Amino acid sequence: MEDQPPLYAGPVKRSMTIAGHTTSISLEPVFWRALEDQARARELPLSALVGRIDAARIAAAEPPNLASAIRCWLLVGGRGG
Numbered sequence: 001m002e003d004q005p006p007l008y009a010g011p012v013k014r015s016m017t018i019a020g021h022t023t024s025i026s027l028e029p030v031f032w033r034a035l036e037d038q039a040r041a042r043e044l045p046l047s048a049l050v051g052r053i054d055a056a057r058i059a060a061a062e063p064p065n066l067a068s069a070i071r072c073w074l075l076v077g078g079r080g081g
Helices: 029-041 046-059 066-075
Strands: 012-018 021-027
Touching: 012 029, 012 046, 021 029, 021 066, 029 046, 029 066, 046 066
Parallel strands: none
Antiparallel strands: 012 021
């Protein structure tokens, strides 16, 4: 059985390159794990999946920040990315 991230833990900041620029994203460990699981299921690097979410976020009428967009994307089951 894999180690599960703590349910109640503060955000962890990670840096990654998306669309040619480096950005920092702060997410709680449970969201990082869920995002990694989605990337693995889609056979994509984590940065590529985040790039897809970012592109959809930017296209929204009132784009949220990237961390919020990732959390919402995960909550609706990873649709649209």
